[in-house]
């Protein structure tokens with residue numbers, strides 16, 4: 243369960259959410275008991291290796307789960323109301339109006355045969371009930387908001403640069419006035435300069451519109467730049483959650499520590515991303531106990547047998563036996 247002190251101020255609550263995917267008759271758990279709360283205007287980074295469940299968590303919130311996904315436990319609440327995330331039709335009125343998504347690779351998401359102004363105007367007509375004229379006016383305003391001159395709206399997607407197309411995707415995501423925007427690796431396909439511009443834009447829009455931002459990334463340095471808070475996922479679970487400043491200064495979970503150590507740092511001559519030793523877990527044959535224990539340099543006996551729950555630790559939360567108060571005494575004795 244999520245911390246009840248968060249409830250009143252929260253815009254979004256994800257509470258004990260577990261999602262399985264069925265594939266060729268086999269069901270595998272993609273996220274397992276994920277719980278967190280998000281406040282209006284907060285920027286949270288969701289970080290973890292490929293397959294850790296970041297996108298599944300995000301798609302559940304946005305009501306965009308794939309048809310073979312099944313919510314096996316838990317719920318998502320928006321402004322205190324339970325969302326029908328496993329019912330595609332019932333989710334329709336909530337989609338894009340409460341939470342919207344900026345995907346990576348805008349070229350795939352945009353329709354190549356329509357002018358961009360039309361593509362931005364479309365959701366305004368469908369979701370906000372605007373006339374074509376009103377929707378076109380709003381689309382032009384949205385283009386200006388994301389730094390594209392309104393007259394460029396007459397262009398087709400292929401006539402724009404990658405950065406401009408990603409700005410169009412952001413404009414589309416804002417079309418129905420959501421209060422939460424999820425960026426799913428929104429800058430991955432872009433060069434570093436354009437990446438910085440897009441992240442800056444997201445930060446500016448966030449404060450201008452009081453948007454809550456969930457930024458999905460493999461890249462902790464992106465999080466350091468634009469988020470207040472970071473949640474680290476491993477094998478479908480949140481293993482650490484806390485303020486960016488605290489987590490970077492003093493990571494608690496050994497996996498977080500390895501992720502931070504892996505960031506290249508030219509200042510100390512570290513030029514390459516250092517991979518984390520061992521293989522990511524196979525979700526069909528999850529290790530017993532803490533799923534990270536086979537790769538964990540600090541594992542102790544209990545880690546192989548008992549699943550650590552995500553517990554409050556300082557200002558944040560961590561799921562690690564080394565940080566349970568009773569274990570801390572034992573560890574300090576042996577240190």
Ligand SMILES: Nc1ncnc2c1ncn2[C@@H]1O[C@H](COP(=O)(O)OP(=O)(O)OP(=O)(O)O)[C@@H](O)[C@H]1O
Nearest residue numbers: 263265272291292293294295296297298299308525
């Ligand atoms: N539609 C699907 N059908 C079956 N399995 C899926 C589906 N989508 C995701 N999965 C599986 O669920 C697990 C979590 O995937 P998810 O995409 O949420 O992780 P992720 O952390 O976002 O990874 P990435 O960074 O690669 O996008 C993975 O094992 C993945 O293979």
